[in-house]
Amino acid sequence: MGILEVKDVNKRFGGLKALSDVNLSVAENTVHAIIGPNGAGKSTLLNCLVGKLIPDTGSVMFDGQSVLGRKPYEITQMGISRVFQTPEIFGDLTVMENMMIPLFARRDGAYRLRAFRSVDSEAELRSRAEAMLEDVKMLDKRNMHSASMSRGDKRRLEMAMCLVQEPRLLLLDEPTAGMARADTNNTIDLLKEIKEKRDITMAIIEHDMHVVFSLADRITVLAQGTPLVEDSPENIKGHPKVREAYLGEAA
Amino acid sequence: MFGLGKKDTTVFVVVIILALCAPFILNPFPGNSSLAQFNAGYPDLMQRFVIFGIFAIGFNLLFGLTGYLSFGHAAFLGAGSYAAVWMFKLLSMNVIPAILLSMIVAGLFAVVIGYVSLRRSGIYFSILTLAFAQMSYNLAYSVLTPITNGETGLQITLDDPRILGASATADGGIPVTNLFGLEMRHFTTVDIAGWSFNFSVGYYLCAVIMILAFYVAVRIFRSPFGMMLRAIKSNQQRLYYTGLNARPYTLAVFVISGMYAGLAGGLLASMDPLAGPERMQWTASGEVVLMTILGGAGTLIGPVLGAGFIKYFENIFSKINDGVLHGWFSFLPDGLENVVITLLHPFVGKGWHLTLGLMFMLVVIFLPGGLVEGGQRIAKALRRGRTEDNGAARKASHEPAE
Numbered sequence: 001m002g003i004l005e006v007k008d009v010n011k012r013f014g015g016l017k018a019l020s021d022v023n024l025s026v027a028e029n030t031v032h033a034i035i036g037p038n039g040a041g042k043s044t045l046l047n048c049l050v051g052k053l054i055p056d057t058g059s060v061m062f063d064g065q066s067v068l069g070r071k072p073y074e075i076t077q078m079g080i081s082r083v084f085q086t087p088e089i090f091g092d093l094t095v096m097e098n099m100m101i102p103l104f105a106r107r108d109g110a111y112r113l114r115a116f117r118s119v120d121s122e123a124e125l126r127s128r129a130e131a132m133l134e135d136v137k138m139l140d141k142r143n144m145h146s147a148s149m150s151r152g153d154k155r156r157l158e159m160a161m162c163l164v165q166e167p168r169l170l171l172l173d174e175p176t177a178g179m180a181r182a183d184t185n186n187t188i189d190l191l192k193e194i195k196e197k198r199d200i201t202m203a204i205i206e207h208d209m210h211v212v213f214s215l216a217d218r219i220t221v222l223a224q225g226t227p228l229v230e231d232s233p234e235n236i237k238g239h240p241k242v243r244e245a246y247l248g249e250a251a
Numbered sequence: 252m253f254g255l256g257k258k259d260t261t262v263f264v265v266v267i268i269l270a271l272c273a274p275f276i277l278n279p280f281p282g283n284s285s286l287a288q289f290n291a292g293y294p295d296l297m298q299r300f301v302i303f304g305i306f307a308i309g310f311n312l313l314f315g316l317t318g319y320l321s322f323g324h325a326a327f328l329g330a331g332s333y334a335a336v337w338m339f340k341l342l343s344m345n346v347i348p349a350i351l352l353s354m355i356v357a358g359l360f361a362v363v364i365g366y367v368s369l370r371r372s373g374i375y376f377s378i379l380t381l382a383f384a385q386m387s388y389n390l391a392y393s394v395l396t397p398i399t400n401g402e403t404g405l406q407i408t409l410d411d412p413r414i415l416g417a418s419a420t421a422d423g424g425i426p427v428t429n430l431f432g433l434e435m436r437h438f439t440t441v442d443i444a445g446w447s448f449n450f451s452v453g454y455y456l457c458a459v460i461m462i463l464a465f466y467v468a469v470r471i472f473r474s475p476f477g478m479m480l481r482a483i484k485s486n487q488q489r490l491y492y493t494g495l496n497a498r499p500y501t502l503a504v505f506v507i508s509g510m511y512a513g514l515a516g517g518l519l520a521s522m523d524p525l526a527g528p529e530r531m532q533w534t535a536s537g538e539v540v541l542m543t544i545l546g547g548a549g550t551l552i553g554p555v556l557g558a559g560f561i562k563y564f565e566n567i568f569s570k571i572n573d574g575v576l577h578g579w580f581s582f583l584p585d586g587l588e589n590v591v592i593t594l595l596h597p598f599v600g601k602g603w604h605l606t607l608g609l610m611f612m613l614v615v616i617f618l619p620g621g622l623v624e625g626g627q628r629i630a631k632a633l634r635r636g637r638t639e640d641n642g643a644a645r646k647a648s649h650e651p652a653e
Contacts (some may be wrong), residue, residue: 050492071491071496072491072492073491073492073493073494073495073496074494076491076492076493076494077494081492082492084488088486088488088489088492089486089489090481090482090485090486090489090490091485091486092481092484092485093478093481093482093485097478097481100475100478101478101479101482101490101493102493102494104475104478104479105479105490105493105494105495106494117474117475118254118255118256118470118473118474119473119474119475119477119478120256120473122475161489161493165493165494
C-alpha cells in the first residue's frame with residue numbers, strides 16, 4: 001500500500017477525455033516519476049492530487065485519507081507540498097520573509113493572528129529558517145529581494161519553503177523546465193541530497209529524461225490519459241511500448 | 252522602544268512630535284502678515300487633519316498590505332458617525348461611549364460587507380465595496396430616514412432623552428460634547444509676539460487617539476499577521492499551497508480597517524455632533540484612496556502625510572479667491588495683472604480640485620511611492636552630496652602629506 005493511491009480516476013473536459021482509468025500507487029520514501037508526451041494528462045493528474053481539479057470518478061487517497069473535495073490549503077496541511085513549473089514565491093518579500101511564512105503557517109495553523117508579536121522576536125523559527133537556507137546553500141542571500149533572483153535560485157527557495165514544512169509528499173511539476181544545463185544539474189543534486197537526508201516521498205512530472213533517469217526509483221508512462229507502463233527506470237528505457245509512444249518521437 | 256525596531260521608533264517619535272506640536276507647526280506665519288492665510292493651526296482644521304489621518308492609516312492597513320482596494324470605505328466612516336450621534340442623543344454627551352459604539356458598529360458593518368466582497372479580488376472587489384457604500388448612502392438618504400434623518404442629517408436636539416446626562420443645559424441650551432466634563436470645543440489661545448497659537452481640547456483628544464491608532468498600525472505591520480497580509484498581496488497561490496486560507500486574514504484586516512474608519516467617523520461626530528449621508532458618498536471613499544496613494548501606500552507615515560496634504564489643500568487653497576490674487580499681484584502693471592489672474596483663476600478658490608488633480612498626477616507619474624518616496628529621494632540626494640563633500644575634503648587633507 002503506497003502513501004498515495006490513485007484509483008480509476010477519470011476526468012473529461014467537454015468532449016476531451018483527459019484522464020481515463022488512471023491507477024497509480026506511489027510507495028513511501030521513493031521518487032516516482034510520471035512521464036509522457038505533451039497532452040498525456042500529466043498536469044491534469046497533478047491538479048487532481050492537489051485539489052485544484054476534482055476527478056469525475058475514482059478516488060485519490062493520501063495516507064489512507066481521501067483528498068477529493070478538499071481545498072488546496074487543506075491538502076497542504078495533510079502533508080502534500082507542491083513545487084510549480086514556474087517557481088511560485090512571494091516576490092515582494094525577502095528570502096528570509098519567504099521562509100518565515102511557511103513556518104508560521106505550519107506552527108499557528110490558519111487562524112491565529114498574534115498581531116502583537118513582532119516577526120523579529122521569533123528566534124526559534126528564524127534559526128530553523130536559516131538552517132533550511134543553509135541546506136539549499138542560500139543563506140548568503142537571505143536578505144535579498146526574492147523577485148530579483150535567478151530562476152535557479154527561485155526554484156531552490158521554493159523547494160526550501162516546501163521542505164521547511166516537513167511534508168510527507170513533495171509534488172514537483174517539471175522542476176527543471178526552462179533552466180540552463182548547469183541549473184538543471186544543480187537541481188538534480190539538490191533533489192538527490194534531499195532524498196538522502198530526509199524521509200520524504202517525491203512525485204515528479206518531468207520532460208527531461210536526464211532528470212528522470214538520474215532521480216526516479218519508479219516510472220509511470222502516461223499516454224493519452226492512460227498509464228501505459230509502470231516499472232523501474234532500467235526496464236522503462238528498453239520498453240518497446242514506451243519507445244513507440246514517447247522516446248521514439250524524441251529520438 | 253515600545254517593542255518597535257529602531258527605524259519604526261524614529262517614525263513613531265516623528266509622528267508624536269508632529270501631532271503634539273501641530274498648533275505650532277501649522278502656524279508658521281504671524282497673524283498680521285500677508286501669508287497668514289496659509290496658516291492652518293485652527294482647532295477644527297487640525298482636528299480634520301488627524302481624524303482623516305486615522306481614516307487613511309486604517310485604509311492603508313487594508314490597501315497597503317493586502318492590495319485589496321476598497322472603494323467604499325466611507326460607508327464605515329458614515330456608520331461610525333451615525334452611531335456616535337445616536338449615543339449622544341440617547342446616553343450622554345461624553346465622547347468615550349460614542350467612540351466605542353462607532354467602532355463596534357463600523358466593525359459589524361465591515362464583517363457583513365467584507366464577508367460578501369472578499370469573495371472576489373481585484374477590480375471586482377473594488378466594485379462590490381463601491382456598490383455597498385452607494386447602497387448605504389442611498390439608504391441613509393431616503394429609506395432609513397427614521398435612523399438617519401435623511402437629507403437634513405442627524406443632529407442632537409433639546410428633547411433627546413440622554414439618560415446619563417441632561418437633555419438641556421441649565422440655561423436651556425443644547426449640551427456640548429465632552430470628555431468627563433472637559434468640553435471638546437474649549438480652546439485657549441496663546442499670543443506670542445504676533446503669532447497666536449490655539450490649543451484645543453478636541454484637537455488633543457484626536458491627536459492622542461491618532462498616535463495610538465498609528466502605534467497599533469505599526470505593530471500590525473511588523474507582526475506575523477502583517478507578514479501574511481503582504482504574502483496575500485504578493486502571491487495568493489503560494490499562500491494556499493503553504494497550507495493557509497487567505498480569507499480569514501483578509502476579512503480580519505478588512506474589519507480592522509473598517510473599525511479605524513468607524514473611529515474616525517465617531518471622532519468627527521464628537522467634534523461636531525451631526526452626521527449626514529454625504530459622509531458615505533463615493534467621493535468620500537475616493538478621497539481616502541487619494542490620501543493613501545498620494546502619501547505612499549504601504550508605508551507607515553505616508554497615509555498621515557497624504558491626509559494632511561489633501562485636507563490642507565481643501566481648506567487653504569480653496570480660500571484663495573480673485574480678491575486675494577489681486578492683492579498678491581498688485582505690483583504688476585494692470586493689464587499683466589489681469590492676465591496672470593485669469594490664468595491662475597481656474598486653479599484656486601473653487602478650482603482647487605484642478606490643482607489637487609494635477610499634483611496627484613505628478614506624484615503618481617514621477618513618485619509612484621508617494622510623498623514618502625519623494626522624501627527618501629531628497630534624503631538620498633543630500634546624503635550623496637555630503638559623502639562627495641567628505642570625499643573632496645579627505646582628498647584635500649591627504650594631498651599635503653604626499
